[in-house]
Amino acid sequence: MKKVKIWLTTAATLLLGVALTACGNNNGAANKKHLNWMTNASISSLDPSKAVDLNTQQTIFNSFSGLVEPNGGNKVRLGVAKDYHISKDGKTYTFDLKHTKWSNGKDLTAQDFAYGIQRSADPKTASQEAYYMDHIVNYDAVSKEQAPVSSLGVKAVGKYKLQFKLTRPQPYFVNILTLPVFYPQLKSEVDKYGSSYGTTSDKMVYNGAFKVTKWNGTNDSWVLAKNPYYYDAKQTKLSTIKYTVIKDPQTALNEYQNGKIDQTYISGKQGYANYKNDKDFHLRKSYTVKYITMNAHAIPALNNKNIRQAMSAIINRKELINDVLGDGSIQARGMVPDTLAYRNGKDFNDVASVSSAVNGDAKRAQAQWKQGLKEMNMKSLHLTLTGGNDDTTKSMAEFLQSEWSKLPGMHVNVQLLPNTVSTSRFLHSQFQVHVAAWDPSISDPISPLNTKYTGNSMNTAKWSNANYDDLLDKSNNEDALKPAKRWDDLVNAQKVLLNDQAIIPLYQSAQGELIKHDIHGIRYYGNGPLWDFSKAYVK
Incomplete structure (x- = not known):
């Protein structure tokens, strides 16, 4: 049996696959391109191989795009992959990729996916989620350092085709490909920064709807800035999303009421009773x-x-x-x-x-x-x-x-x-x-x-x-x-x-959460990355 992961969080987890709809209209904010968002904990790394906690995965999810992405419940939608094929025996998955770029303008290729997955599988990387690869050919030997990472059953077949070989069928294999350990990584950047890779926002390259900026590795705020090289950048309406860590619920509520943040959590029985009928209230x-x-x-x-x-x-x-x-x-x-x-x-x-x-x-x-x-x-x-x-x-x-x-x-x-x-x-x-x-x-x-x-x-x-x-x-x-x-x-x-x-x-x-009612198009999931801002807008 495959191993499983425990999530030891007190942070909010949210409703799957529904879009936020407005309860009202604020014409004065029609051209607003910026959101101020709160979270109750900082991020630990921008390295997809090492993303474990929900806050980190949420940031990485919005700054990277995998082969496929969550689409509510047990469904996925295409990400960088434009289509895929599963062999009759369920042991070979072949993905054809869109022609996309990294945030530095370089072409993103199937080899970037193969390299990123191999790096996550490499025990020297010390990924805590590599066990999700347990059905991939040679993962067991790779994880025990009995075989080189190059022998892992994932490879680029040409510039824009990626293939996985599994030891046995895994019906939910496509679902696990939404996890950061299966994201692409650019080897030249990993080599360039070495052990510093992903420790600050400028020591990383991205392929998602946003780039992470203004994170020095220890500060309690960072910014998601629109990535012009994202394959669906025309649909990304927001320019920036500023994240601020606010650990005290009452402080966060005060900031929300003063207009300094656009969203906050509502805690406990009394908070729910006080705000459940508010036009900004959403229950996840x-x-x-x-x-x-x-x-x-x-x-x-x-x-x-x-x-x-x-x-x-x-x-x-x-x-x-x-x-x-x-x-x-x-x-x-x-x-x-x-x-x-x-x-x-x-x-x-x-x-x-x-x-x-x-x-x-x-x-x-x-x-x-x-x-x-x-x-x-x-x-x-x-x-x-x-x-x-x-x-x-x-x-x-x-x-x-x-x-x-x-x-x-x-x-x-x-x-x-x-x-x-x-x-x-x-x-x-x-x-x-x-x-x-x-x-x-x-x-x-x-x-x-x-x-x-x-x-x-x-x-x-x-x-x-x-x-x-x-x-x-x-x-x-x-x-x-x-x-x-x-x-x-x-x-x-x-x-x-x-x-x-x-x-x-x-x-x-x-x-319970309060979210300004002029914000639309955010997608939520009950687990995993939680928030998807790629189609969000303010009107």
Whole structure:
């Protein structure tokens, strides 16, 4: 099974693939070409091979263009590629490229893509996302320094044709090509700057809608300036976007109200209540699913299915969503978030959710609890619930503690820790029950579902189910080239997960934002790069 990536962020993640539409009109701003944008953290590098955090990836996404780009849900649209072909056996991908240029005026060729991908795969580069290449021929040997990077299964076939060779079919291969580790890089620039490559905005060359300027590697502001050499520059309306890091929400709100920035996040229940009817307000549903994971190796009673089901059924999700959170988040319907993937017009969870596993039923919970204790020959159960110490997790943990106390003999201690400590304990299976989250970095159900596969590094509760593993294996192997059967494999896998109550799904998080209502054409995605300014304009 392929490895998966954990996103440990508290930054906002946003609605997939929808365009911002105006609620009003401001004729005075008709010729405005500049935006002032805020973010809550700086960027770490402009090197596509080393982009990991969301803020960095967002900047790189707007200053680079890959072969393909996100297009909402599990769809992609063409970027530098003008078309592509997949062989019948699903193991060869051939991309024909548009004739485009770098921001320094040099031609961008297929060799630039091949070089950039090889550089990302090279263990000397130390890319944290190179594992996404695990299906490419010779990646394993390259990653272990047992073969040269030139042997990686990607090559230029002429000036404007790029070809990938895979060891086995990977149905979501095109989706992962949207990630920065698959972006082109200009070897002459890498050679010129050496270890300084990408450490400042002037030690980099770009091929996206914008160039990054005024970033010295440590400052908390930078500018995206229109790139005249971008292949679709005629459609880029904005001249500049100035990013400023503002960590305090109230400071950001004040700056927004004073007209100094054009966008800001709205935090928490009170902020949502205050601004949800404002003409500038937008609610962005992320792909982040919050759930409870249960470690039966630490607490043997959690091996009992009735006990797990009772712990889920006693939770009043409507009260959690509306009264405790109150921020626009929605109820989770499974491990896979809503709007991540569709088939034949149906959301994955329309066919893959299990009502009894994701909805509360106090009467059923009491019966299951009684039966579970009887089967375990127990009269009570003592648990410690762990999680991060942010305000949202604190409120939710207190609510869960109260809900679980409604089960006779259930005693819950809450232990909230700094996020770094909490995450470390989760990754090392040092918990009993834990508030966990998953934000898939690729738009395919396999990403969240993989985290519960036997032996996966993220399966820290060590839940294991042979039928579940078989379904994921089928989706990755014999059904990899059969979209309908692969979809059914993944649907049935989530049903196995939920019917066994391997997790307790809670909610899918949302983020409120204020954005000036005269700004149009920004595209948003629930994961990955988030913002796409290439078609944005002010009117």
